[in-house]
Amino acid sequence: MQSQKMNMDEGNSAAPSQSEEDITQLVAKTDSFWDIGNYKRVVKRIDDGARLCSDFTKMAQERSEIEAKYVKHLQQWARKWDDLVTKSPEYGSLEVGWKASLKEATKLAEVHLEIQRKILDDIIDSVQTWRSQKYHKSFVNLKETKKAEDNFARAQKPWTKRLEKLRRAKKAFHQASRELDVQTSTLQHAGSNPDIGSEQCGKLRERQDKAQRELDKVVAKYRERLGDLQHYQGRYIEDMTMQFDKCQEFERTRMEFFKETLQKFQQVLDLSQDERLMEVYAEYGETLSRISAEDDLRWYSVHFGADMSYKWPEFEDYIPGQPTLGGKTSTLGRLTHHSTAGGSPAINGTGGRPGRAGHSSTASSSSSSPMLGLDASRNEGYDSADEWPEPPPPEEEDKDSTASKESDSEEEDEEEDSTNKGTLMRALYDYGGSQEDDLNFREGDLVRIMYEGEDGWAEGAMGDKYGYVPIGYFEAV
Numbered sequence: 008m009q010s011q012k013m014n015m016d017e018g019n020s021a022a023p024s025q026s027e028e029d030i031t032q033l034v035a036k037t038d039s040f041w042d043i044g045n046y047k048r049v050v051k052r053i054d055d056g057a058r059l060c061s062d063f064t065k066m067a068q069e070r071s072e073i074e075a076k077y078v079k080h081l082q083q084w085a086r087k088w089d090d091l092v093t094k095s096p097e098y099g100s101l102e103v104g105w106k107a108s109l110k111e112a113t114k115l116a117e118v119h120l121e122i123q124r125k126i127l128d129d130i131i132d133s134v135q136t137w138r139s140q141k142y143h144k145s146f147v148n149l150k151e152t153k154k155a156e157d158n159f160a161r162a163q164k165p166w167t168k169r170l171e172k173l174r175r176a177k178k179a180f181h182q183a184s185r186e187l188d189v190q191t192s193t194l195q196h197a198g199s200n201p202d203i204g205s206e207q208c209g210k211l212r213e214r215q216d217k218a219q220r221e222l223d224k225v226v227a228k229y230r231e232r233l234g235d236l237q238h239y240q241g242r243y244i245e246d247m248t249m250q251f252d253k254c255q256e257f258e259r260t261r262m263e264f265f266k267e268t269l270q271k272f273q274q275v276l277d278l279s280q281d282e283r284l285m286e287v288y289a290e291y292g293e294t295l296s297r298i299s300a301e302d303d304l305r306w307y308s309v310h311f312g313a314d315m316s317y318k319w320p321e322f323e324d325y326i327p328g329q330p331t332l333g334g335k336t337s338t339l340g341r342l343t344h345h346s347t348a349g350g351s352p353a354i355n356g357t358g359g360r361p362g363r364a365g366h367s368s369t370a371s372s373s374s375s376s377p378m379l380g381l382d383a384s385r386n387e388g389y390d391s392a393d394e395w396p397e398p399p400p401p402e403e404e405d406k407d408s409t410a411s412k413e414s415d416s417e418e419e420d421e422e423e424d425s426t427n428k429g430t431l432m433r434a435l436y437d438y439g440g441s442q443e444d445d446l447n448f449r450e451g452d453l454v455r456i457m458y459e460g461e462d463g464w465a466e467g468a469m470g471d472k473y474g475y476v477p478i479g480y481f482e483a484v
Contacts, residue, residue: 063268074120100302122276169239
C-alpha cells in the first residue's frame with residue numbers, strides 16, 4: 008500500500024495539472040516592452056495624443072479669453088482717463104503727453120484684439136480639424152487605439168503560447184529534480200540504518216532509478232520547449248517591432264504637428280518684432296520728447312499771466328456823448344488784440360464759457376501750435392472748474408436756432424433707434440464673463456447684437472439679459 012501511494016505521488020509530480028495546449032494568463036515580471044502585455048503602454052500613447060489635442064485647445068481658448076478681457080480693460084481705461092484728462096486743469100504739451108499714453112493703450116488694444124482673433128481662427132480651428140482627421144471615435148475606444156492593440160495582441164499570441172509551454176516544462180523539471188533529491192536522500196538514510204533490510208533498500212533504489220528516468224524525460228522536454236521558443240524569437244521580435252514602428256510613426260506625426268502649432272502660437276503672441284507697435288511707441292516717445300515746460304509756461308503767461316495785454320488808465324479828454332468812466336462800455340480793463348513775442352494773438356476777454364479749466368468749449372488752436380485752444384476767459388480766483396459761475400442764458404434771438412437744433416437732435420435719435428434694433432448672431436464658443444456687465448452665453452446660443460464698437464466688443468441681448476459680448480465669438484445667422 009505504501010509503495011502504491013508513493014507511485015501515485017510520483018505520477019502526480021511528473022505530470023502538469025493542465026494540458027500544455029491551455030494558455031494561462033501570464034503576468035509581466037519585468038518592465039521591458041518585450042514582456043507579455045507591456046505593449047499596452049505604447050498603445051495608450053494614442054489615447055494620450057487625442058487628450059493632449061483637447062488640452063491644448065482648452066489652453067489656447069483660455070489665452071484667447073485673457074486677450075479679450077485685456078482688450079476690454081485697456082479700452083475702458085483709455086476712455087475713462089481720456090474724459091478725465093479732458094476735464095482736468097492740465098494744458099499744453101503736457102496734456103498732449105497724457106493723451107499720448109491713452110492713445111498707446113488704444114493701439115495696443117487693437118493689436119491684442121487681433122491676437123485673440125488669430126488664436127481662435129488660426130490655432131484652435133487648426134488643432135480641432137487635425138484631431139478630427141487623425142482620431143476617430145468608436146463605441147468604447149478610438150478606432151486607432153483598438154487597431155493597434157489588436158495588432159500587438161496578434162503578434163504576441165504565438166510567443167505567449169510557446170512561453171507558457173516553456174513555463175510548464177520548467178516547472179515539471181524542477182518538480183522531478185526535487186523528487187530525485189528526496190529519493191536519493193531516503194536511500195542514503197536507509198543504507199546507514201541497520202534496521203532496514205536489503206529488500207526494502209532495493210525498493211528504494213528502484214524508486215531512485217525511476218525518479219532519475221523521469222528527470223531525464225522532463226529535462227529533454229524542457230530543452231525542446233526552450234529550443235522552440237528561441238527558434239521563434241526572431242519572428243517575435245520582427246512582428247512586435249513592426250507594430251511598434253507603426254505607433255512610433257503615428258506619434259511622430261502628432262509631435263511634428265504640435266511643434267508646428269506651437270511655433271505658430273509663438274508667432275501670434277510675439278510682439279517684439281511687430282511693426283505696428285514699433286510705430287506706436289516711436290510716435291509715443293516723439294510726442295513725450297516735445298513736452299516743454301518753458302514753452303507751456305510762456306504760453307500760459309501770454310494768455311493768462313503777466314504777459315497779457317492790458318490798456319492801462321491814462322488821461323482822456325472829455326468827449327460829448329461818450330459814456331462816463333463807470334458805464335457798461337468802459338474801456339477800463341478791456342483787453343485788446345496785439346501781437347505777442349511768440350506771434351500768438353491775445354484773446355479778447357469777453358470770450359465764451361470754457362469747456363473745462365482754462366479751455367474753451369470751442370477750441371480753435373492753430374495746427375502749428377502745441378496748445379489745444381485755451382480760452383483767455385479762464386476765470387481767476389477759483390480753485391476748480393466746479394466753482395465757476397454758470398454762463399448767462401441764451402439770448403432771445405437764439406431761441407429759433409436752439410429749437411431747430413433740438414428738432415434735428417430728436418430726428419437723429421429716432422434714426423439711431425431704428426438702426427440699433429440689432430442683428431441676430433449665433434455663438435461659436437462658450438463665454439463666461441468676469442465683469443458684472445458681461446453677457447454670458449454658450450456655443451449655439453442666439454444673441455441679438457444691439458451695437459458693435461470698433462474695439463471688438465459689442466452690446467448684446469439674449470432674452471431679458473443684456474450686456475457686453477466679444478464680437479469675435481459670433482457668426483451671422
